[in-house]
Amino acid sequence: MFLKKISSKSAEHSGFRLQLFATFPRIRQALRQLGLAWIVVLSMLSINPDVATAAVPPNFEDTFVTSVSGPTDVTWTADGRMLIIGKGGPLRIYTNGTLLPTPAIDLTARLCTVGEQGLVGIVVHPNFATNHYIYLYYTYNKFNNTCPESQVDGPVDRFSRFTLPDTNIIDPASEVVLFETAPRYRNHHTGGDPKFGKDGYIYITVGDAGGQSLGWPQDMGRLSGKLLRITDTGGIPADNPFTGSGTARCNVGGVLRQALPREQNARRFTHPVCAIPSARLWIPTQPGCTFTSMTWGNIPGRRSAKDRSRGETMAGPCARGPV
Numbered sequence: 001m002f003l004k005k006i007s008s009k010s011a012e013h014s015g016f017r018l019q020l021f022a023t024f025p026r027i028r029q030a031l032r033q034l035g036l037a038w039i040v041v042l043s044m045l046s047i048n049p050d051v052a053t054a055a056v057p058p059n060f061e062d063t064f065v066t067s068v069s070g071p072t073d074v075t076w077t078a079d080g081r082m083l084i085i086g087k088g089g090p091l092r093i094y095t096n097g098t099l100l101p102t103p104a105i106d107l108t109a110r111l112c113t114v115g116e117q118g119l120v121g122i123v124v125h126p127n128f129a130t131n132h133y134i135y136l137y138y139t140y141n142k143f144n145n146t147c148p149e150s151q152v153d154g155p156v157d158r159f160s161r162f163t164l165p166d167t168n169i170i171d172p173a174s175e176v177v178l179f180e181t182a183p184r185y186r187n188h189h190t191g192g193d194p195k196f197g198k199d200g201y202i203y204i205t206v207g208d209a210g211g212q213s214l215g216w217p218q219d220m221g222r223l224s225g226k227l228l229r230i231t232d233t234g235g236i237p238a239d240n241p242f243t244g245s246g247t248a249r250c251n252v253g254g255v256l257r258q259a260l261p262r263e264q265n266a267r268r269f270t271h272p273v274c275a276i277p278s279a280r281l282w283i284p285t286q287p288g289c290t291f292t293s294m295t296w297g298n299i300p301g302r303r304s305a306k307d308r309s310r311g312e313t314m315a316g317p318c319a320r321g322p323v
Helices: 025-033
Strands: 017-023 039-043 060-066 071-076 082-086 090-095 119-124 133-140 156-163 176-180 191-196 202-206 226-230 280-283 292-295 304-308 311-315
Touching: 071 119, 082 119, 090 119, 119 191, 133 191, 156 191, 176 226
Parallel strands: none
Antiparallel strands: 017 039, 017 060, 071 082, 082 090, 119 133, 133 156, 156 176, 191 202, 202 226, 280 292, 304 311
């Protein structure tokens, strides 16, 4: 499926509206042949379905689906359930034409949501039909405090696996934590966009948590400001170049020893191939910047790159110094 998410902030609207765009028959048939039948648009519009919306692109239809609060991401299970996560912590399920009244799980009590923090990422396991695994990326109030901006006791970013049964209610005890970052320096630059590649690995953007001024994206001892590649159980891929003598696991304290070349403040990305070594990723960074195309060990396009401690430091027209 091809997903398109659009977020537009407006002081005049306090609610959110989820819309489904379906193409006209001939285009819809062509998209189905490619497995791209639906495009989902998340927009910060009024929750009132009758409020006028912006004109849709030519050859598209605008069909109201449901209203949700503060959506940050959306995906589907193999059996057709639409999973919608909200910044404040709920995971809502839309199935059989209905938005279920009870969230599948609500992480509100364990989250920090100030700024760009919160429940921000979701991905479904390719073998969901047999294992029922989904993965969530969220900002965890690890020290049970007021969520300060602090390198000592600030919140951490956490990536976890959960089991979503046919009852549509997730047991919180099913959580398996795959990794956590070190405490966040600031409440922005969260990242948190997980994707499964065709190679079976999970690729995850981890924001620099405002630590770009501290050199966190270039620090090979931190997860912050990196694009990670892990197995579906949180393990290290066999061909990971950042292993061996002098390295250590990073899944608990945020000590980096496995990563792809790093992008400052990578937010969302697409991964259409993911077959190493010919993988190519398209990554937007700062608002208003063009996409960066990245391949394993090579970064083509407008940005320049140089080796630094077996990693790469990048700079370009959208970068604020080295990233």
